[in-house]
Amino acid sequence: MKHYPFILFYLFCNVFIYAFHGGFWVYVFCFLAFSAVVVWGSFDIELGYFVNSITHKRTKTKEVALTFDDGLTEFTPKFLDILKENNIKATFFCIGKQIKKYPETFQRIIAEGHTIGNHTLSHSNTTGLLSTSKMVEQIEKCDEVMAKIGNITTNLYRPPFGVTNPNIAKAIKKLTKKASDGM
Known part of the structure; x- marks a missing residue:
């Protein structure tokens, strides 16, 4: 499972909170941003956020998967x-x-x-x-x-x-x- 986006996002939030001295609205912003990323990852299977998936495959021949x-x-x-x-x-x-x-x-x-x-x-x-x-x-x-x-x-x-x-x-x-x- 790919955890890199989650780890990078977590680090970004911590840096952001530290840089703005952790005010209430900074925490709210980070929570909302984190929630948006999780929801997006849940509903866009192509991202492979939780599960690796095959949504398209590059081949040398032109073909379509039906x-x-x-x-x-x-x-x-x-x-x-x-x-x-x-x-x-x-x-x-x-x-x-x-x-x-x-x-x-x-x-x-x-x-x-x-x-x-x-x-x-x-x-x-x-x-x-x-x-x-x-x-x-x-x-x-x-x-x-x-x-x-x-x-x-x-x-x-x-x-x-x-x-x-x-x-x-x-x-x-x-x-x-x-x-x-x-x-």
Whole structure:
């Protein structure tokens, strides 16, 4: 995890407070600035503030990575038809509850050679507020649904709404360690 921005920001605040003799408004300013940086880091996944992420990749060939979120839905088969007609592969970040709702579509995605990613079990609006253990549970339960319905595992994960925070980072770290330990 990258802590350099946090450390640099902390040092900047301390120097700023020292330079202005630590008045009340200086502390308020530093608190607000720090809060703004944390919020920005939580909602802009490209920053990699809490979690390293792949948001773009430079290659020598011109190519596009096509991804779908929040599925499956009743429209997914139509997307699959278009992808098949044009011989295009995509990555589908799937929600466990939606996989249960559309198991045949999930199996079709796999059969047609698309890549699968985990997008949590329920894609709750409160995902960014969940504890580390609840986040681990959301990811693991989605993995279980994928394994049961599609006989597939994945190491790809996309957080709902692109929100990251220390709890999500800890959950990913726990699950990565668990996977590397072979459990």
